[in-house]
């Protein structure tokens with residue numbers, strides 16, 4: 001049963017009338033009696049910004065079964081691979097047009113020496129990594145770059161700020177980016193054979209990797225060094241000052257941002273950074289926000305066994321991402337005026353307690369259900385609605401860890417419902433986000449007053465914020481091709497048992513036709529596993545003909561929908 005108690009039709013009437021009196025800059029909502037339960041007003045004249053393709057990015061770390069065996073199976077493996085990288089991983093990343101892949105961590109990055117992972121594989125040392133599992137370094141810098149090349153995505157490196165000196169950071173940049181043939185000190189001089197570019201060539205890659213996106217540490221308030229924002233600001237400046245850039249374009253340095261909703265970190269960090277005019281290449285602020293439920297039985301909720309109340313609670317807490325983004329943006333703005341620095345949501349996803357891992361050594365692997373598909377839709381819609389603020393976002397993590405798109409163990413493999421949502425949201429990539437107003441009754445969170453679990457990067461702010469969940473949410477964009485006549489609308493209906501019939505109105509235009517795809521299952525616990533890799537998959541949506549330029553569409557209960565609207 002949906003916990004919503006208000007009458008939907010009466011709500012709609014009230015909310016539509018109310019909406020007509022609120023600020024809709026230049027637009028007027030028409031209060032019309034229809035058979036609809038909800039209404040979506042798309043306002044093409046109110047652009048938000050271009051949706052960065054990099055908000056659909058990814059993250060892998062040497063943790064549990066992510067690298068070994070999720071990504072790296074080895075060149076002599078019977079598992080289909082490209083140069084040792086699992087072929088299914090590459091194919092799936094290509095299928096979602098992965099734009100960026102972040103590595104080597106996460107917390108792992110801050111005790112990782114990139115030099116351990118280069119050179120002949122047989123000579124590389126084994127090390128005890130951050131997550132208490134030995135890393136034999138068979139997957140290192142070159143293997144990561146080859147993975148990115150095979151996928152066709154950009155590499156994003158997280159540098160070790162806690163345990164390596166600043167020199168290793170700029171030398172890593174030199175190793176990755178110095179031009180082929182090396183950089184002699186003048187045109188008459190010869191290339192130096194042991195210079196870093198020559199070492200890179202000797203290790204198999206004469207051409208530079210051209211890495212432009214660099215994380216300067218990871219979670220420096222925690223596993224990355226337990227620093228204060230002021231201490232980190234000084235380190236950021238020291239590590240990034242006078243780094244080589246070799247380039248036409250400046251490097252993009254991402255400073256360590258807050259733990260979830262810790263706005264104090266952001267405000268103090270920006271104050272400290274802006275106290276000194278030298279902020280070379282400060283391009284982005286990293287935000288980590290994971291969603292954990294407040295179930296009593298498991299510390300952070302269970303990935304597969306959850307009640308209806310826990311379902312609503314998790315989605316409500318996931319929706320806090322919107323507040324996390326706007327709160328940090330405002331905190332940055334108090335120093336930066338109109339912020340030039342962009343938000344980089346480096347890690348996001350639903351993080352549950354133990355119980356569904358593939359095997360004990362697959363630390364932090366968890367199953368992924370339709371609930372996670374809805375959380376993915378809600379989250380990507382938030383990023384799209386804030387296209388002016390969020391430049392990069394990486395789901396954590398791509399395979400075998402937390403909110404994965406893929407699960408793999410040996411020769412067994414499946415995609416998760418989250419993979420399908422990433423594919424369904426692709427039409428938004430690079431499109432112009434426009435304002436869309438959703439009017440529908442909200443859902444009361446039945447666990448609003450439950451204690452919030454300790455740990456992770458969850459929301460720890462006011463309980464007020466977790467009282468209600470939007471009854472329908474989504475985002476709209478105008479395709480860059482299509483002469484302004486193609487609109488993508490993505491919508492999440494979180495009601496467990498209530499389809500929502502919705503009137504969709506395009507201000508200043510009319511809808512000529514529409515098609516759609518929907519991800520929806522009768523059981524919200526539905527998921528894919530190795531024996532049923534296609535149990536959850538999207539289907540064509542049943543979309544009617546528009547009437548008088550408006551579309552009446554029914555969003556099934558607990559569903560994610562993409563509609564393609566063609567304007568007259």
Ligand code: AHR
Pocket residue numbers: 061105106107108218219288347396397402
């Ligand atoms: O993604 C798992 C871990 O979560 C990362 O290593 C860390 O950055 C975060 O706390």
